[in-house]
Amino acid sequence: MIEALRxxxxxxxxxxxxxxxxxxxxxxxxxxxxxxxxxxPEDVNKLTWNKYCVYNLTTYLKKQESRKLGKPAIVVKGxxxxxxxxxxxxxxxxxxxxxxxxxTCTGIGDPPATKCKACDVNTPLIYDELIGEKIGNKExxxxxxxxxxxxxxxxxxxxxxxxxxxxxxxxxxxxACSSICPLCFCDRCIVDKNxxxxxxxxxxxxxxLSWNVTRAYHLAGRCINCEECQRVCPADIPLNLLNKKLAxxxxxxxxxxxxxxxxxxxxxxxxxxxxxxxxxx
Amino acid sequence: xxxxxxPYLMNISDVTDEAPxxxxxxxxxxxxxxxxxxxxxxxxxxxYSAFGYGESTFCIASSPxxxxxxxxxxxxxxxxxNALSELNAGxxxxxxxxxGNVFPIEEWExxxxxxxxxxxxxxxxxxxxxxxxxxRDKYKNITIVYGAKTVADLVYKNELKEWTARDDVNLVTTVxxxxxxxxxxxxxxxxxxxxxxxxxxxKDTIAIVCGPPIMIKFTLPVLEKLGFKQDKVYTTLxxxxxxxxxxxxxxxxxxxxxxxEGPVFTAEEISKxxxxx
Amino acid sequence: MEKTLKKEKLNSLxxxxxxxxxxxxxxxxxxxxxxxxxxxxxxxxxxDHVQTNNxxxxxxxxxxxxxxxxxxxxxxxxxxxxxxxxxKSVVFGxxxxxAASLPIMDKVFNWDxxxxxxxxxxxxxxxxxxxxxxxxxxxxxxxxxxxxxxxQGSDVLLTKxxxxxxxxxxxxxxxxxxxxxxxxxxxxPPSGTPDRQVATVEKKFEIDKVKPWLDENFVHKIWAEFSTxxxxxxxxxxxxxxxxxxxxxxxxTMSKGDRVKNWDxxxxxxxxxxxxxxxxxxxxDQRWRQRIMxxxxxxxxxxxxxxxxGCGRCSRVCPADMNISEMLEIIxxxxxxxxxxxKE
Ligand SMILES: Cc1cc2nc3c(=O)[nH]c(=O)nc-3n(C[C@H](O)[C@H](O)[C@H](O)COP(=O)(O)OP(=O)(O)OC[C@H]3O[C@@H](n4cnc5c(N)ncnc54)[C@H](O)[C@@H]3O)c2cc1C
Ligand code: SF4
Ligand code: SF4
Ligand code: SF4
Ligand code: SF4
Ligand code: SF4
Ligand code: FES
Numbered sequence: 030m031i032e033a034l035r036x037x038x039x040x041x042x043x044x045x046x047x048x049x050x051x052x053x054x055x056x057x058x059x060x061x062x063x064x065x066x067x068x069x070p071e072d073v074n075k076l077t078w079n080k081y082c083v084y085n086l087t088t089y090l091k092k093q094e095s096r097k098l099g100k101p102a103i104v105v106k107g108x109x110x111x112x113x114x115x116x117x118x119x120x121x122x123x124x125x126x127x128x129x130x131x132x133t134c135t136g137i138g139d140p141p142a143t144k145c146k147a148c149d150v151n152t153p154l155i156y157d158e159l160i161g162e163k164i165g166n167k168e169x170x171x172x173x174x175x176x177x178x179x180x181x182x183x184x185x186x187x188x189x190x191x192x193x194x195x196x197x198x199x200x201x202x203x204x205a206c207s208s209i210c211p212l213c214f215c216d217r218c219i220v221d222k223n224x225x226x227x228x229x230x231x232x233x234x235x236x237x238l239s240w241n242v243t244r245a246y247h248l249a250g251r252c253i254n255c256e257e258c259q260r261v262c263p264a265d266i267p268l269n270l271l272n273k274k275l276a277x278x279x280x281x282x283x284x285x286x287x288x289x290x291x292x293x294x295x296x297x298x299x300x301x302x303x304x305x306x307x308x309x310x
Numbered sequence: 311x312x313x314x315x316x317p318y319l320m321n322i323s324d325v326t327d328e329a330p331x332x333x334x335x336x337x338x339x340x341x342x343x344x345x346x347x348x349x350x351x352x353x354x355x356x357x358y359s360a361f362g363y364g365e366s367t368f369c370i371a372s373s374p375x376x377x378x379x380x381x382x383x384x385x386x387x388x389x390x391x392n393a394l395s396e397l398n399a400g401x402x403x404x405x406x407x408x409x410g411n412v413f414p415i416e417e418w419e420x421x422x423x424x425x426x427x428x429x430x431x432x433x434x435x436x437x438x439x440x441x442x443x444x445x446r447d448k449y450k451n452i453t454i455v456y457g458a459k460t461v462a463d464l465v466y467k468n469e470l471k472e473w474t475a476r477d478d479v480n481l482v483t484t485v486x487x488x489x490x491x492x493x494x495x496x497x498x499x500x501x502x503x504x505x506x507x508x509x510x511x512x513k514d515t516i517a518i519v520c521g522p523p524i525m526i527k528f529t530l531p532v533l534e535k536l537g538f539k540q541d542k543v544y545t546t547l548x549x550x551x552x553x554x555x556x557x558x559x560x561x562x563x564x565x566x567x568x569x570x571e572g573p574v575f576t577a578e579e580i581s582k583x584x585x586x587x
Numbered sequence: 588m589e590k591t592l593k594k595e596k597l598n599s600l601x602x603x604x605x606x607x608x609x610x611x612x613x614x615x616x617x618x619x620x621x622x623x624x625x626x627x628x629x630x631x632x633x634x635d636h637v638q639t640n641n642x643x644x645x646x647x648x649x650x651x652x653x654x655x656x657x658x659x660x661x662x663x664x665x666x667x668x669x670x671x672x673x674x675k676s677v678v679f680g681x682x683x684x685x686a687a688s689l690p691i692m693d694k695v696f697n698w699d700x701x702x703x704x705x706x707x708x709x710x711x712x713x714x715x716x717x718x719x720x721x722x723x724x725x726x727x728x729x730x731x732x733x734x735x736x737x738x739q740g741s742d743v744l745l746t747k748x749x750x751x752x753x754x755x756x757x758x759x760x761x762x763x764x765x766x767x768x769x770x771x772x773x774x775x776p777p778s779g780t781p782d783r784q785v786a787t788v789e790k791k792f793e794i795d796k797v798k799p800w801l802d803e804n805f806v807h808k809i810w811a812e813f814s815t816x817x818x819x820x821x822x823x824x825x826x827x828x829x830x831x832x833x834x835x836x837x838x839x840t841m842s843k844g845d846r847v848k849n850w851d852x853x854x855x856x857x858x859x860x861x862x863x864x865x866x867x868x869x870x871x872d873q874r875w876r877q878r879i880m881x882x883x884x885x886x887x888x889x890x891x892x893x894x895x896x897g898c899g900r901c902s903r904v905c906p907a908d909m910n911i912s913e914m915l916e917i918i919x920x921x922x923x924x925x926x927x928x929x930k931e
Binding site: 056057058061062063064065066084088089092093094095098201202203204205208209221229230231232233236257260261263264265 | 617618619620640650651724725811814815816817818819820821822824825826834836838847849850855857870871872902904906907908910913
Binding site for chain 3: 311312313314315316317319359361362363364365387388391400401402404523548549550552553555556557558559560562563564565570584585586587
């Protein structure tokens with residue numbers, strides 16, 4: 030697979046289909062990889078693929094420093110590819126402005142990431158070139174998809190509140206969760222807006238609660254469950270639980286799953302005259 | 311131990327509207343003893359607080375020769391400056407300072423002075439201009455070139471009149487092309503061009519330049535052409551500041567902390583700094 | 588002064604500290620993290636780790652702290668000074684690198700004027716360090732003139748000499764005072780030379796070569812090449828024991844307000860943004876350069892110390908695998924260059 034990946038990258042760079050390939054490279058320690066940006070065909074050997082390729086590289090589509098390198102080809106797993114669908118729907122990128130190198134994936138992380146347990150996109154749903162043997166995507170029931178919420182949902186309202194209070198207390202307001210999120214692309218995040226000051230900038234219980242809740246809400250119906258925010262949180266806050274809960278509510282209420290189909294109407298940004306909820310009328 | 315972040319409490323004793331969105335406060339110490347012991351020099355700045363909103367950095371715009379009060383002139387730009395402009399005479403604001411270095415006006419004695427200011431950047435110069443005017447005998451010719459976008463944007467209009475009337479000051483005012491009014495008697499043109507036309511003699515002369523980065527960028531070469539050596543040209547730098555005390559870590563350009571080692575620098579010092587303005 | 592501490596005496600030590608009015612801060616396991624936090628019992632203390640996830644800094648420069656409170660009444664404002672922030676405490680079991688960060692940062696917090704929030708806490712807190720008996724590939728204390736058993740900043744240094752015994756060495760009067768207060772907990776020093784169990788930390792680069800390179804290479808393409816992957820989150824600066832940048836903001840409800848100091852860092856794009864919209868460090872390579880320059884050049888020139896203790900936290904935590912010692916290796920060895928060093 031690595032060979033096929035490198036060959037494809039070399040070809041894309043050589044015939045100038047793209048200027049840069051965002052891919053995975055060897056990391057600082059054997060248990061890590063790191064994002065690499067290949068601009069020369071002779072450097073394609075820096076590309077790798079293994080179970081440590083956790084990054085959702087689509088996040089670099091929002092960064093001026095990587096965008097400066099020119100038209101990208103981007104290596105994506107099935108979960109990452111869902112981001113692209115959302116970014117297209119939300120008018121952040123045009124399909125033709127990027128080249129998608131999809132890789133088939135049977136799970137990453139050591140121990141394996143939670144998202145991989147009920148993964149239904151082992152083969153990406155959107156790509157220009159597929160690397161690896163095509164795998165028939167599995168199907169899971171609604172319950173199976175949100176199984177990780179089972180324990181949490183058994184808690185009482187009070188217990189849930191206490192749980193999150195305790196978790197959010199740890200937040201240090203580094204904003205790594207939003208910096209890494211490919212769908213947190215606002216140039217000026219709500220936390221940077223101070224007129225009025227929507228979110229207390231301090232990392233005290235009130236400020237942390239409003240930040241974490243707002244971040245999750247802004248991703249509701251959009252989050253594609255790449256789990257990157259949770260991976261990077263230095264305070265080990267189970268952000269994924271929050272995202273997953275919102276995804277579940279969205280699916281339940283709107284029959285919408287983010288990132289699966291470019292033709293689906295966005296759950297949170299679609300106006301319908303005959304909306305079944307009356308607040309909108 | 312003293313809390314270095316505690317501001318003095320000041321009364322706003324006077325409010326002057328200078329130009330659209332630009333306002334001057336005259337401030338008096340609520341505690342008289344603090345006022346008596348307070349000293350500063352031209353060029354220094356302070357942090358002014360709108361309680362409930364935060365602190366903002368402005369230079370001290372009044373002259374150290376005028377005791378009993380300090381003045382600041384600010385442009386409404388964001389959270390704190392908007393809150394400040396909601397305040398009226400009689401209200402309380404916080405004042406932390408004076409911070410930073412000073413214009414070495416004693417070294418300038420016996421020399422000609424040329425002040426060049428653009429837009430809202432007259433306040434930092436106003437302190438040193440009045441300082442020198444109040445010690446008028448110590449300096450030779452004093453020239454002031456001041457420009458703004460439009461006539462309405464010129465600040466300290468009364469003082470401009472006063473300086474025009476004085477024959478020991480040569481004031482040249484200018485507005486950007488299109489910014490003039492029918493009754494405008496000053497020049498029309500950008501500050502660097504007007505400096506070139508005014509052509510102050512560089513011999514035995516100190517130039518002090520304050521303004522937006524773009525104005526400074528184009529004025530410095532003009533001064534060089536007129537024969538000013540880099541160490542005879544002074545300017546002030548502005549960087550985002552929070553503490554003003556060399557602690558919060560955000561105001562440095564290379565090794566230089568603007569809040570402590572600045573804001574006053576010679577063009578020569580600036581030319582040695584890394585390009586990160 | 589030299590003593591020994593038997594592991595079985597830990598209980599008496601922690602209860603002793605409590606009895607003498609100290610708050611105890613020590614490493615504790617919390618899910619996937621090892622956190623330096625307040626503990627009540629000796630058995631909460633976690634020993635078998637390389638490094639705590641949070642650094643010691645938050646006990647001296649908390650992530651958020653009140654520096655002023657005020658009450659607004661019509662046109663008048665009255666100010667109240669915060670009190671009780673410096674609590675008599677012992678940090679037990681922090682690492683030598685963390686302890687070493689403290690005297691380094693004293694310099695900036697004492698520069699011309701004293702930040703009492705830092706200094707009063709420094710006076711109130713006693714540091715009992717445990718020398719590292721293991722390390723990981725991110726540690727590089729030995730490359731920045733420190734060691735896994737460095738004494739800088741510690742009041743007391745504990746070094747493992749057997750599975751159930753530490754050698755206790757006092758480094759300051761404060762440390763000596765603490766040991767004397769709890770004399771009965773400690774035993775006499777061993778006779779003969781104790782077998783100090785100290786990790787071997789590989790030296791990764793020649794620090795002497797770093798600053799001369801930085802002096803010459805403010806403009807260099809490596810800044811951008813190395814940092815394209817950096818996402819500009821502040822994680823590295825927040826976990827770093829020597830990063831001390833902060834923001835000051837007001838938080839107010841109707842008539843009562845607090846002025847607070849919050850952690851901030853040079854990797855955020857908002858950090859230097861002028862109100863006009865102009866930003867002197869508008870791209871991530873400039874911000875990454877600031878981080879390296881500040882730590883290995885600016886601070887050295889100003890305060891004669893490197894602003895890095897080699898704890899490796901920034902690299903462990905970095906979501907994009909930016910590795911600071913790798914950067915320093917590259918710039919300190921010509922051979923290490925991915926491409927020949929050329930200005931561009
Ligand atoms: C030494 C020195 C002297 C100065 N002297 C003067 C003076 O005499 N008079 C004067 O008027 N000014 C002066 N300034 C500039 C002045 O400090 C700023 O204009 C002022 O602090 C703005 O503060 P604010 O609180 O109103 O803006 P805030 O709202 O607090 O801005 C805070 C931060 O939010 C961001 N921000 C806010 N609004 C925007 C926006 N629209 N777009 C992008 N980012 C934004 C910026 O990062 C800004 O730094 C001086 C500055 C320095 C450093
Ligand atoms: S990454 Fe974690 S610690 Fe950082 S702001 Fe987000 S939730 Fe808080
Ligand atoms: S919120 Fe988290 S899981 Fe969802 S898209 Fe963003 S980074 Fe991925
Ligand atoms: S170096 Fe890593 S931790 Fe630091 S800002 Fe960049 S991505 Fe975040
Ligand atoms: S820069 Fe990194 S290695 Fe150095 S002290 Fe900070 S966190 Fe530790
Ligand atoms: S590296 Fe950055 S955040 Fe850390 S102390 Fe230096 S300027 Fe501040
Ligand atoms: S303003 Fe805080 S260090 Fe200069």
